[in-house]
Amino acid sequence: MLQYSHHWVVDNLPVIVCLQRDNQRRYCTSSVPLGCFGDTSDVSGTICASLVRSKNDVYLFNHYHFRVLYHQVKDSWSDEGLNRVISVLVEPRSISHPKDSPDCSSSTPLILPDRFDSDLAITYTYSVVYEPTEYKWASRWDYILDTMPESKIQWISILNSVVLVLFLSALVATILLRTLRRDIARYSQLESSSEVQEESGWKLVHGDVFRPPAWGMLLCVLLGSGSQLFLMVLVTLFFACLGFLSPANRGSLMTCALAMYACSGILAGYVSARMYKFIGGLRWKANVFLTATLCPGVVFVMFFILNLALWIVGSASATPFGTIVALLALWLCVSLPLCFVGALFGFRKHAIEVPVRTNQIPRQIPFLTTYSRPVITFFLGGLLPFSCIFIQLFFIFNTLWGNQFYFMFGLLFLVFLMLALTCSETAILLCYFQLCSEDYRWWWRAFHCGAGTSFYLFIYSIHYFVSRLEFRDATSGFLYFGYILIIVWLSFLLTGTIGYMACLWFVRKIYSVVKVD
Known part of the structure; x- marks a missing residue:
């Protein structure tokens, strides 16, 4: 009892x-x-x-x-x-x-x-x-x-979080803009090609910076799935801010999120196709199929396993089989066809233009310093974005596991925008440092910098499990970490896509404003 x-x-x-x-x-x-x-x-x-x-x-x-x-x-x-x-x-x-x-x-x-x-x-x-x-x-x-626990203190906590993120964002943006402006001014003053060779920095890798990455198709698939999640979260939170998804309408939030995810399949196909054409990929059928099935397939398999565990123990909270069939039909009959439609539009568009030409022979990459290694940038890239959401995570976890009500969707929408901003700025900053060290392999690194937030999300979920929950059987713990892995997987795709898109815009921008011989 x-x-x-x-x-x-x-x-x-x-x-x-x-x-x-x-x-x-x-x-x-x-x-x-x-x-x-x-x-x-x-x-x-x-x-x-x-x-x-x-x-x-x-x-x-x-x-x-x-x-x-x-x-x-x-x-x-x-x-x-x-x-x-x-x-x-x-x-x-x-x-x-x-x-x-x-x-x-x-x-x-x-x-x-x-x-x-x-x-x-x-x-x-x-x-x-x-x-x-x-x-x-x-x-x-x-x-x-007004009588729910922590409802009043949440306003003060969120205000502190917003002020902190605004300050850190302004600091990162100021450092980046001042340094980048100085680099562009220095490169513009160089008159002879011999002087260019004496310089070091991001301009020297202009002939390799747009060289297609390894595992390019997988990267495009992840970017398409992340774009789909971004649109779903953005529209769902927007409707929640307008009051259409208030706690009074039980189940409306999940219904809206699922409907938006299915309809956003067209964006997933479009983005994945555009990115795949950008890197010169030829296996477009495999690319579109993986975009439509990889992310939702992983989530569906994990959810089915968790629901199977609930069926085995005879839990009343198990999702009925008819509902699972309806979700499967929503995926296969709505999201998957829309993904192919979006890919059709994406492949018909002209390839994304780049301001510099790619050399035939890859440039040798110098020895990497400790701070520029992929593992270090992965952890550093996720730390700042996580700092703007960890307070909200406490209330969201209380809603999911503590039977509380979540109603501050306006603040959650603001925090989501701050998350996107900090992911973009942090990924751009680390991408700039990587290019300055003459390492042009920024494609996957940009994705990992943003996706590092999911690692801290997983660590926080372990802390919440140990400090706040009192599960007394293995099934409850299995369900908790199963759902957490789904959330971490979706967060990995979402934040990774934000970081990559920001770096793609940044790289194209900086190489278009300097003169390259």
Whole structure:
């Protein structure tokens, strides 16, 4: 019974249980516990504080007192007013009812025995009171969200995060622009080709900077999938900011995200085809097929394995087989054909032009310093973008695993834009340092710099699992890390694509503003 709870819904609103903490702050949650365990060292400030009398006793809540708050409005069709439900609060109680005549006013708690020698008959009762309130129906969610834990401190935390990211972004942009402007001015002042050879820096690799990378098709496939995810997240959060995906519309957020992902398949095919044509690829059929199947295929297989585990243990939270078939049909009948349509438009477009020609013989790459190695740039590239989302991750994880409500979609949309900005700036900065060290293999490095955020996301999920969750069986841990791997995989594609696209724009820009012989 430990850690198990009810979740009730009345008029599309969660039923909440509230208590007063020691600091006089009201704490509310939608998790209604089944009972209490008499650990006297860990009940202060909880709903069990008034029940626990001795150690190791188990108390069962078998009476629920409901308070229904309503607001009366006038009805233009009749003289009688209409009552609209604003909030429903419940106070669970443990009452040892007499067998013959249940008494809800009894103060004797129901303590479960250590051993059950015979069947135990438990009487469940409830009581309801209706109370008027001045809250209006349009703002009834404000009443609930104001009492949720950490709802007020989130504003201060997000403000601190935004200020930090703005400061770091301005610092990175200032350093990069000043250094780059100085390089361009120096290269423009060179008059003879002999002087050019004496210089060192990113201009010397102009004949190799657009040389196609190894595993080019895989890179194009990942870029197409990442672009699809970027459009899905952008549009979904935009609609959430407008209020179409509020907590009052249960399931609307996931429905919108899935629909947008399927419709964004046309962008995945287009971007992948454009990038594949850019690097001179010839196996366009394989490229389009992998773009349409690799990312959603990995997610679908992982989700099916996790759902299979739920079926095996007989969990009620397992996704029905019909829903899985519907998701599979959405993928194969909508997303996959749109991906081929987008690829058709992409291959018909002219190839992306570059400002310099590629030499036939590759230039020798000098010895790499420690800070310019791929592993180091991978970790450095993800650190700054992660700093702008880790606070939001705490609230998002509480929503996913702590049965809380997430409602600050406007701030989440702002944080997402800040994430894209910092991913772009960090990837550009590291790409610039790489080119200055005369290493022209920036293609995969740019993708990895942005994708490094997913590594820190995985580390944070481990920290959250250890410090915040109390799973007591292997299945729960397996499900947690299974879903985390799906999130990390999608984050890897999303942030990696942002970093690559920013570096592609940057590289084309800097080599187009200097004179190359």
